[in-house]
Amino acid sequence: MKDGFLKAAAFSPALRVADCTYNAQQILEQLQAAAQRGVKLAVFPEFCLTGYTCGDLFLQRTLQQGALDALEWLLAQTRTLxxxxLVGLPLLVHGKLYNCAAVLCRGQLLGIVPKTYLPNYGEFYEKRQFTPGSTEVQTVTVCGQQVLFGTSLLFRCRQMPSFVLGVELCEDLWSALPPSTFHALAGATVIANLSASDETVGKAEYRRALVANQSARLxxxxxxxxxxHGESTTDMVFAGHDLIAEDGSILAETAPFAGDHAETELDCQRMEVERARNTSFEPSAEGYVTVEFDLAPEETVLTRRIDPAPFVPGDPQRRAARCELILKMQADGLAKRLEHARAKTAVIGISGGLDSCLALLVAVRAMKQLHRPAADVLAVTMxxxxxxxxxxSNAEILCGELGVSFQEIRIANTVRSHFADIGQDEKVLDVTFENGQARVRTLELMDLANRTGGLVVGTGDLSxxxxxxxxxxxxxxSMYGVNAGVPKTLVRYLVQYEAETAATAALHDVLLDILATPVSPELLPAKDGEIAQITEDLVGPYExxxxxxxxxxxCGFGPAKIYRLAKAAFAGRAEYTDAVLYKxxxxxxxxxxxxxxxxSCLPDGPKVGSVTLSPRGDWRMPSDACATLWLAELEQLKPGEQ
Structure with a gap:
């Protein structure tokens, strides 16, 4: 539960139709085992105490009482869990029968939520036996306990306020306006759906998309x-397809007919952060009643995969599609700017490194989009x-293979003249020595762009x-920074993608060699002809x-949570000890x-992903803000002092 993590599971126990005692025993076995694994939220299917396929037996008082007896037994058996x-059962209230989800914890009924939408089409005929639930909350007596009954119920954990539970049942999700929409707007960060969705061809894919999309929308x-398994197969089969999603992503899933359960950790804290930043998410809790409950605080062991490369899709096909899309976005942004400025050239400082390589590839694509020759790109090595x-050598080969104009400007004499102007000793390899070269390079590019009627294309990346x-x-x-929205880890894959689709073997080979070259600004004198200044040795690994x-x-997470996530993501990597991650x-x-x-004064550049640092777009931060609070939180986490 620490850091907002909630261990949750969805179950599909094998049952017997109308055998409530047997079904309750199966539920208890899975519930006890789950509790031992640290599961704090366990969701079972619709009518799991009776079976969904009881038909008109639901109208029999014997079955109704059998379900209540099974629920009472479960309450008694779970006092220490x-x-x-959440378990499903039929419940008679004021002479009407409802399809319900009972929410229980430590032997107490926290509430009972009836189903809102009753399907009465195709193979379903729930309106034959049941009445739709009402948003009006009332108090009823169930198993000797006074309990709230209605659809407008939420359940909040006192020890973890970010865990607020809302409940709906099967068809509710498939309706045009699911109750979970209102639950979320009222504050629910987690939605539990007790379902009895029969299996037909293609339905699993649709179900998966429905769950993922609802978690994203809410x-x-x-x-x-x-x-x-165990439901009647008279006219249908049920596959036990369990799903757990978070903000649009499926975190855990059981394959249809696998007879297993889905289990993972939900990040309730992240849901709060997402909602805080989303101004379209307008809270509305009118008519809702919140029931509070207690859970023992404990640290949740993370079993969900924490991706060490969150910007890079792991699947090769998705990654290739992502790369192509990003390249098109970058090229389109540059094409528009070139067109609007009536620029005759796109001037790029080409170093033989990754970032300038990507910018050059984008510029060539932009010219192609504008039906202009690649020679209108002026690549300058300095x-x-x-x-x-x-x-x-790589810079020259790359430019030749792409067909762009190429020019070399040796800037050493200009830099020395500049050093003489400001009194800088060339032998002092300090920040002035480095930055003086970088500024002279920019001076050359800007003035060359003026002379050729062009604009300077920036190469710096998001990282x-x-x-x-x-x-x-x-x-x-620069005059337009095409890489400003692309993190370094993704830059590598964009260049690799272009290598894999290169028109010539020579282009393929030079792109791969650029990929293999250590990242460096090359502002310190080379040693024995080799790069002397390795960026990642100085600022740290870009991954x-x-x-x-x-x-x-x-995600807006604090240092402590990010440090914890990093340890989980990079576990097993010998080079990334806790001390290295912390440093x-x-x-x-x-x-x-x-x-x-x-x-705060960045050039224009295209946003390509959900993370960007444009001062005009996604990130507004005072330049003189203090890091004191963040560094103080980190100070509490020093390895060996935790």
Missing amino acids: DTVA LCGYLYASAG PCFGTTKRTR ELALGWATYNGDHM LHDFYLYYVLR WLRNFYWRFFAQQFKR
């Missing part, structure tokens, strides 16, 4: 527990003190902007920084706050 459980966790033969790894008014500045960046900006997380926060002034 620290788990909220910014919630969604558990769907469906009836399985060798100086740190340039190596490898990067210089560099987050860390401030750019020279202010040097490579920090860690991109991971931190995602959870800081996209670079602290470095990330320090740099992120200290370097905001560079992001």
Whole structure:
């Protein structure tokens, strides 16, 4: 439960139709085992105490009483279980029969939620036996307990206020306006659906999409527990297709007919963050009653996969499609800017590194989109003190294969003249030595763009902007920054994708060699012809920084939770000890706050994903904000002192 994590499970126990005693025993066995695994929310199917396929037997008082007896027995048997459980049963209230979900915890009935929408088409005929539930909440007596009854009920955990449970049943989700919509607007962060969805061809895919989309629309966790083996097969079969989704993603699922259960951890805290930032999500709790309950606070062991590369799809096909889409977005943004500015050229400083390579590939695509020759792209290499033969050669080969105009400007003399102007000793390899070169490069590009009637295309990426790894008014500045929304981990895959689809073998080979070249600004003198300045040795591994960046900006999590997630995501990686993860997380926060002034005046550039640092778009932050609170929280987490 720490950090907002809730261990939850959806079950489809094998049952016997109308055998309430047997069914309750099956439920209890699974519930007890789940509680031992730390499950705090357990959802069972619709009518799991009786079976969904009882037909007109539901109208028999014997079956109704049998379900109540089974529920009372379950309440007695679960007094010591620290788990909220939901079970389905028929319930007679004021002479009418309802299809209900009973919510129980530690032997207490927290509430009973009736089904709102009763299907009466195709193979379903629930209106024959049941009455739709009402939003009006009333008090009824069930199993000797006074309990609230109605659809407008929510259940909140006192020890974990971000866990607010709403309940609906099967058809409710499939309706045009599901009750869960209102539950979420009233504050529910988790929706439980007790279902008895029979299986037909194609239905599993539709069901999966329905659950995922509802969790995305409502910014919630969604558990769907469906009836399985043991239901009558007179006219239907039930596959026990259980699903758990969170904010549009399926986290856990049982394959139809697998006879298993779905179990994972929901991040209730994330749901609160998502809703706080979404101004279209307008709370409305009118008519709702919230029942509070207690669970013993404990740290939830994470079993859900924490992706170490949240910006990069793991599936090769999805990744290729994502790369193609991003390249099209970047190219279209640049094409529009070139067209609007009537630019005769797109001027790019090409270093032989990844970022400038990607910018060049995008520029060539933009010219093609505008039906202009690739030669309208002017690629400029500006060798100086740190340039190596490898990067210089790769830059020239790349430009030749792409058919762009290529120019070399040796800037060493200009830099030396500049150093003389300001009194900088060339032998002092300090920040002035480095930034002086970067600013001269930008000067050359800007003036060359003026001379050729063009505009300068920026090459810096999202990760560099987050860390401030750019020279202010040097490579920090351009007339359009095509890579500004692309994190470094994704830059690699975009270039790799272009290599895999390259028109020539030479282009394929040079792109792969650029990928294999260490990331470096090449601002310090080379050693024995090799790159002397490795960026990741100085600022840290980009895969860690991109991971931190995602959870800081996209999820709004604090340092403690991000550190915990990082340990889970990179577990098993020997190079990423707790101390290493901590060191670079602290470095990330320090740099992120200290370097905001560079992001406050960024050039225009296209947003391509959900995380961006444009001061005009998604990220507005004062340049003089203090990192004190974040660093203080991190100070409590030093490895060995936890």
